[in-house]
Amino acid sequence: DCVKASEQCLKEQSCSTKYRTLRQCVAGKAINFSRATGLEAKDECKSAMEALKQKSLYNCRCRRGMKKEKNCLRIYWSLYRSFQGNDLLEDSPYEPVNSRLSDLFSLAPIVSEPVVSKGNNCLDAAKACNLNDTCKRFRSAYITPCTTSTSNEICNKRKCWKALRLFFDKVPPRHSYGMLFCSCRDVACTERRRQTIVPACSYEDKEKPNCLNLQATCKKNYVCRSRLADYFTNCRPESRSVSGCLKENYAHCLLAYSGLIGTVMTPNYIDSNSLSVAPWCDCSNSGNNIDECLKFLNFFRDNTCL
DSSP states (O other): OHHHHHHHHHHSHHHHHHHHHHHHHHHHHHHOOOHHHHHHHHHHHHHHHHHHTTSGGGGOOBOTTOTTHHHHHHHHHHHHHHHHOSOOOOSOSBOOOHHHHHHHHTTHHHHSSSOOOSSOHHHHHHHHHHTSHHHHHHHHHHHHHHHOOOSSSSSOHHHHHHHHHHHHHHSOHHHHHHHHSOOOSSHHHHHHHHTTTOHHHHTOOSSOOBHHHHHHHHHTSHHHHHHHHHHHHHOOBOTTSSSSBTTSOHHHHHHHHHHTTTSTTOEEESSTTOOOEEESOBOTTOGGGHHHHHHHHHHHHTOTTO
16 A cells, blocks of 8 residues: 555665655645756656656555555555646546455345335345444444534534445445445335435535535545545446446446545435435536536436446
8 A cells, every 4th residue: 555655665765765856846846846946856856756656656556444544545646646747536546445346246136126125125224234233333423423413513514424434434335335225116215215324414515516616625635536536437437338337347336436425525316216316516607617517417417337
């Protein structure tokens, strides 16, 4: 991971020197080098980048929910900006998570429609969660902050988000996803599914921001920025593929989607009558950026991969 790769690099003198130079280059870009040092500094930055491409730091990634996740992501993005020369969200900073995917494939009958069961799948999923110690503990841990009102707010949104992130990072997918993606045939079931993340606290707000403004806010936070990049990378739709996903990686997409829950970009079911999901934002006041805004929103609402 990037934390270990960074520590390892700082122990080697040649790597350490180049790494420090690169960090100064990133800081310099933010404040712009003076013209006098411009060319010389550019050459030094280029040389540092080329040298670091040979090191493990170049291909380092992070793990969702790891102990020093924010620190790891901070290192990843500082390197990404240097090597890619842009601020786009085109690569995921996270390692592929194959170990959790086998757990997900057992969900196929839960997630897919039509429903064979005549009961309420979402209620069954909640009961199954209560029978699993880990699921029960982490679910209780988010229900409390997400339903406790503070002096002038409906809840403490930050605490609610943090607890939700822990739930989806730590609980086995068969339980967490069973509640989030349970298939339904009536409104009682779909409404329970919509209420899984306590949307009154974690999702809804007094006003809906513009989606591009929300994205800009998300990009300023290392965790949100990373989860969004992971979602963009793993949920690219492709109508001609079997799963509806460009990479035929439906399970990866579900993992990436759940990673957004507990950030400012938290998505949820739009209402109890559809499977459409979206973050709490819209495209009003987009001006000339209306097409870009709708493209962003439809990456959630009309995504065949999801």
